[in-house]
Amino acid sequence: MPYFDAASSAPLHPVAREALLASLDEGWADPARLYREGRRARLLLDAAREAAAEAVGCRPDELVFTPSGTQAVHSGIFGTLAARRRVGRQLLHSAVEHSSVLHAAEAHEAAGGTVTEIAVDRTGRVTAGDVAAALRPDTALVCLQSANHEVGTEQPVEEVAELCQEAGVPLLVDAAQSLPWGPAPGAWSVMTASSHKWGGPPGVGLLAVRKGTRFSPQGPRDERESGRSPGFQDLPAIVAAAASLRALRAAAGTGPDEAARLRRLVDLIRIRVPELVPDVEVVGAPVHRLPHLVTFSCLYVDGEALLHELDRLGFSVSSGSSCTSSTLTPSHVLRAMGVLSEGNVRISLPYGTPETDVDRFLEVLPEAVRSVRDRLGVPTAAAPDPAGAGVEETGGDETGAEESGAEESGLVLDTLGKRCPIPVIELAKVIDEVPVGDTVTVLSDDEAARQDIPAWCTMRDQEFVGERSAPGGTAYVVRRRA
Amino acid sequence: MPYFDAASSAPLHPVAREALLASLDEGWADPARLYREGRRARLLLDAAREAAAEAVGCRPDELVFTPSGTQAVHSGIFGTLAARRRVGRQLLHSAVEHSSVLHAAEAHEAAGGTVTEIAVDRTGRVTAGDVAAALRPDTALVCLQSANHEVGTEQPVEEVAELCQEAGVPLLVDAAQSLPWGPAPGAWSVMTASSHKWGGPPGVGLLAVRKGTRFSPQGPRDERESGRSPGFQDLPAIVAAAASLRALRAAAGTGPDEAARLRRLVDLIRIRVPELVPDVEVVGAPVHRLPHLVTFSCLYVDGEALLHELDRLGFSVSSGSSCTSSTLTPSHVLRAMGVLSEGNVRISLPYGTPETDVDRFLEVLPEAVRSVRDRLGVPTAAAPDPAGAGVEETGGDETGAEESGAEESGLVLDTLGKRCPIPVIELAKVIDEVPVGDTVTVLSDDEAARQDIPAWCTMRDQEFVGERSAPGGTAYVVRRRA
Numbered sequence: 001m002p003y004f005d006a007a008s009s010a011p012l013h014p015v016a017r018e019a020l021l022a023s024l025d026e027g028w029a030d031p032a033r034l035y036r037e038g039r040r041a042r043l044l045l046d047a048a049r050e051a052a053a054e055a056v057g058c059r060p061d062e063l064v065f066t067p068s069g070t071q072a073v074h075s076g077i078f079g080t081l082a083a084r085r086r087v088g089r090q091l092l093h094s095a096v097e098h099s100s101v102l103h104a105a106e107a108h109e110a111a112g113g114t115v116t117e118i119a120v121d122r123t124g125r126v127t128a129g130d131v132a133a134a135l136r137p138d139t140a141l142v143c144l145q146s147a148n149h150e151v152g153t154e155q156p157v158e159e160v161a162e163l164c165q166e167a168g169v170p171l172l173v174d175a176a177q178s179l180p181w182g183p184a185p186g187a188w189s190v191m192t193a194s195s196h197k198w199g200g201p202p203g204v205g206l207l208a209v210r211k212g213t214r215f216s217p218q219g220p221r222d223e224r225e226s227g228r229s230p231g232f233q234d235l236p237a238i239v240a241a242a243a244s245l246r247a248l249r250a251a252a253g254t255g256p257d258e259a260a261r262l263r264r265l266v267d268l269i270r271i272r273v274p275e276l277v278p279d280v281e282v283v284g285a286p287v288h289r290l291p292h293l294v295t296f297s298c299l300y301v302d303g304e305a306l307l308h309e310l311d312r313l314g315f316s317v318s319s320g321s322s323c324t325s326s327t328l329t330p331s332h333v334l335r336a337m338g339v340l341s342e343g344n345v346r347i348s349l350p351y352g353t354p355e356t357d358v359d360r361f362l363e364v365l366p367e368a369v370r371s372v373r374d375r376l377g378v379p380t381a382a383a384p385d386p387a388g389a390g391v392e393e394t395g396g397d398e399t400g401a402e403e404s405g406a407e408e409s410g411l412v413l414d415t416l417g418k419r420c421p422i423p424v425i426e427l428a429k430v431i432d433e434v435p436v437g438d439t440v441t442v443l444s445d446d447e448a449a450r451q452d453i454p455a456w457c458t459m460r461d462q463e464f465v466g467e468r469s470a471p472g473g474t475a476y477v478v479r480r481r482a
Numbered sequence: 483m484p485y486f487d488a489a490s491s492a493p494l495h496p497v498a499r500e501a502l503l504a505s506l507d508e509g510w511a512d513p514a515r516l517y518r519e520g521r522r523a524r525l526l527l528d529a530a531r532e533a534a535a536e537a538v539g540c541r542p543d544e545l546v547f548t549p550s551g552t553q554a555v556h557s558g559i560f561g562t563l564a565a566r567r568r569v570g571r572q573l574l575h576s577a578v579e580h581s582s583v584l585h586a587a588e589a590h591e592a593a594g595g596t597v598t599e600i601a602v603d604r605t606g607r608v609t610a611g612d613v614a615a616a617l618r619p620d621t622a623l624v625c626l627q628s629a630n631h632e633v634g635t636e637q638p639v640e641e642v643a644e645l646c647q648e649a650g651v652p653l654l655v656d657a658a659q660s661l662p663w664g665p666a667p668g669a670w671s672v673m674t675a676s677s678h679k680w681g682g683p684p685g686v687g688l689l690a691v692r693k694g695t696r697f698s699p700q701g702p703r704d705e706r707e708s709g710r711s712p713g714f715q716d717l718p719a720i721v722a723a724a725a726s727l728r729a730l731r732a733a734a735g736t737g738p739d740e741a742a743r744l745r746r747l748v749d750l751i752r753i754r755v756p757e758l759v760p761d762v763e764v765v766g767a768p769v770h771r772l773p774h775l776v777t778f779s780c781l782y783v784d785g786e787a788l789l790h791e792l793d794r795l796g797f798s799v800s801s802g803s804s805c806t807s808s809t810l811t812p813s814h815v816l817r818a819m820g821v822l823s824e825g826n827v828r829i830s831l832p833y834g835t836p837e838t839d840v841d842r843f844l845e846v847l848p849e850a851v852r853s854v855r856d857r858l859g860v861p862t863a864a865a866p867d868p869a870g871a872g873v874e875e876t877g878g879d880e881t882g883a884e885e886s887g888a889e890e891s892g893l894v895l896d897t898l899g900k901r902c903p904i905p906v907i908e909l910a911k912v913i914d915e916v917p918v919g920d921t922v923t924v925l926s927d928d929e930a931a932r933q934d935i936p937a938w939c940t941m942r943d944q945e946f947v948g949e950r951s952a953p954g955g956t957a958y959v960v961r962r963r964a
Binding site for chain 2: 001003005008009010011012017020021024025028029030033034035036037038067068069070071074099100103104106107194196201202203205219220221222223230231232233234235236237304307308310311315316317318324326
């Protein structure tokens with residue numbers, strides 16, 4: 001049963017399992033105690049710290065273990081912000097950071113700090129220039145992920161680290177998604193990661209703070225982990241996390257190149273899906289990306305229904321569509337990229353995924369999408385158009401979201417109360433009836449429409465005129481081009 | 483090799499080990515996901531929550547899993563204080579709470595809150611009357627452990643819960659030490675516990691918040707665990723924690739009474755140690771106490787040296803003596819009780835400890851203490867005096883620490899620069915030279931002397947006149963009685 005959601009949580013690596021078992025018998029005592037069980041636990045902890053530090057590319061005394069990647073991010077952000085308080089309280093982060101960064105930023109803002117979000121292009125990438133432009137004398141911290149967890153796009157971490165260093169501003173790199181494939185590049189100040197993303201057990205995050213970075217741990221003091229992560233260490237999990245990370249590095253250095261192999265499988269998905277399925281947008285950077293992750297969105301598809309269909313067929317994938325989130329809003333990553341969110345599918349291949357699993361996925365996907373579309377009563381799909389489906393690595397098309405001052409006329413489609421992908425489907429159904437050069441107005445109260453109607457226009461080469469508030473929701477105006 | 487430090491961390495229970503292994507294969511996926519691996523993880527998580535809630539005595543939706551007992555305490559305290567902010571900001575706690583409570587209280591005070599410590603008697607117990615007297619209209623929260631982690635004394639949790647309920651003030655019960663033996667009694671509002679104390683794996687704490695208790699989680703928001711504990715759940719550890727707690731309860735309900743068996747072993751230690759070793763004080767409540775824990779202190783003994791000696795002999799125990807702490811201050815628990823801190827040994831028997839281990843401990847202890855005393859050049863010890871060594875359950879002798887206005891005369895012992903137990907040893911060496919009714923003044927800059935000189939006076943039936951600051955340290959004045 002193919003599991004294609006390694007970016008959420010990877011199955012336990014065999015080395016992690018083995019190390020966990022071994023350390024259950026040796027690693028349950030308190031490493032702060034002086035008796036033999038404590039000394040044995042301390043040795044295990046020290047060895048795990050050394051192994052993990054080597055894989056991270058830092059000194060052992062710069063690295064602490066936290067109970068999760070989320071807590072590493074929270075501690076890393078608040079510890080740095082507090083130490084920089086006299087400099088200022090501006091926190092800069094990209095618009096596509098993990099929710100743990102966004103939620104820490106919200107808390108910072110609620111406590112009187114300021115937060116500036118750095119926009120990304122249509123591939124999900126910030127530019128170093130935009131980061132440089134956002135730096136201010138009161139900038140306390142910049143947060144930039146090494147690679148995006150939803151679309152796989154790598155960020156220009158090295159360049160940003162360099163300009164941060166020049167400006168004397170610390171850079172926190174959330175390396176949760178990339179650490180399985182190699183250390184985060186560049187002269188970062190703080191780095192965070194999460195064990196269960198690389199096949200280690202859950203319950204272990206990494207927080208590295210480079211010497212020379214001012215850092216004031218927040219919250220109640222605690223003696224463990226240099227005062228940076230309170231609570232009794234989960235030593236068996238820590239040992240297993242470190243052992244599996246070291247095993248990944250060793251395999252990458254000596255064995256067949258697993259990253260390259262997965263990259264070929266992902267390339268296959270990137271090329272074949274738009275050929276096999278009509279009206280698909282593959283999102284994320286085509287070149288500068290994680291080896292194992294690919295995301296695409298299918299027009300006129302209900303993401304939740306597609307996930308269920310794929311699950312029924314034996315494939316576990318995730319989605320950033322609004323209907324798969326508890327808040328009924330599309331993924332903030334897809335929103336920041338300005339790309340289609342409906343029918344969204346993220347594939348992230350675990351280490352060792354057999355090629356046959358990917359082949360079979362490509363076999364079943366077209367029928368899965370078709371069956372969801374059929375149930376929704378989608379207009380006959382246009383022929384697959386692979387040329388129009390990809391995105392450019394650079395450039396970042398502007399979504400035509402500027403407000404139009406002109407009065408629009410013509411057809412009004414009331415889709416109030418209807419959820420994604422219905423508003424877009426209704427629009428697609430009527431567009432042929434609209435005279436060329438005339439407009440159609442879609443009324444919708446669905447959060448996904450704000451993103452998906454402009455995205456549809458881009459994909460279908462129609463003009464998105466703009467949006468304005470309307471009774472009960474928002475009016476989205478589209479002009480028929482051809 | 484007998485391990486007698488279950489109160490720090492208990493060896494993994496066989497059921498925990500088994501459940502951990504089983505859930506490694508089923509429990510690595512994200513329980514928030516909709517595909518089969520996620521659903522399977524969710525089922526495991528729900529079952530673990532139900533089992534743990536039953537053992538705790540609360541509803542499953544009142545219980546969340548945290549990464550440690552420490553984090554459960556921190557979240558429990560700050561979540562309750564924040565929700566009660568409009569009522570007031572006074573936090574009440576006993577003087578003998580776990581450091582996680584004390585550190586949270588410090589942080590609360592640093593943030594502008596007020597903290598009131600409730601004193602304990604010589605057995606380490608608060609009285610409900612003292613708690614009632616400390617309640618104020620602005621009291622936001624009362625924290626009281628179910629039983630003390632260093633001396634085993636049980637607190638009057640039921641009584642205090644009742645009076646808190648009458649006053650409309652929430653009570654947080656830290657049940658870390660007692661939960662292995664049964665649910666915390668009384669109508670508490672918030673309860674915390676820690677898995678590795680009952681033989682579950684590290685990495686799991688419990689936080690229960692009873693319905694009707696106002697609670698506002700602090701820190702960045704997070705969707706997991708009802709927003710009360712951020713970060714990806716360590717599901718294999720959670721499953722193992724719940725399974726082992728359930729196994730303990732089942733064994734207690736049907737099998738031989740392990741608590742009663744350990745209590746008998748502890749009683750043996752309580753009785754035999756003062757018979758076998760001269761100048762010992764057994765501390766903590768003799769009746770209302772944890773079944774598996776006993777603490778005693780040995781006059782004229784360096785705690786660290788005794789720990790090393792016992793470790794060499796194969797026994798792992800802990801100590802609250804100043805020389806075994808990184809800060810060179812005695813345990814705050816022993817200090818609050820006003821009992822001797824030098825040569826302190828805590829024994830906490832893990833589940834299943836064989837009686838022969840205890841017998842052998844009693845065999846080797848006298849020689850271990852003697853060898854440490856010999857190395858320190860201790861005056862010939864008095865005959866063992868078991869009658870004088872115990873403490874009363876009630877009453878709480880006052881330590882004679884009041885300041886004396888009268889000028890003292892006589893001998894001055896300069897022990898500046900010398901650490902515990904040297905000042906007390908020097909005092910014992912000279913006391914016979916002091917005329918009855920006359921005083922001897924001990925100059926010391928050792929933090930432990932503040933506690934151990936009065937405790938020595940109580941044990942030796944000498945009068946502690948008082949202390950005053952002196953150049954380079956403190957002058958402790960003792961009057962010879964007989």
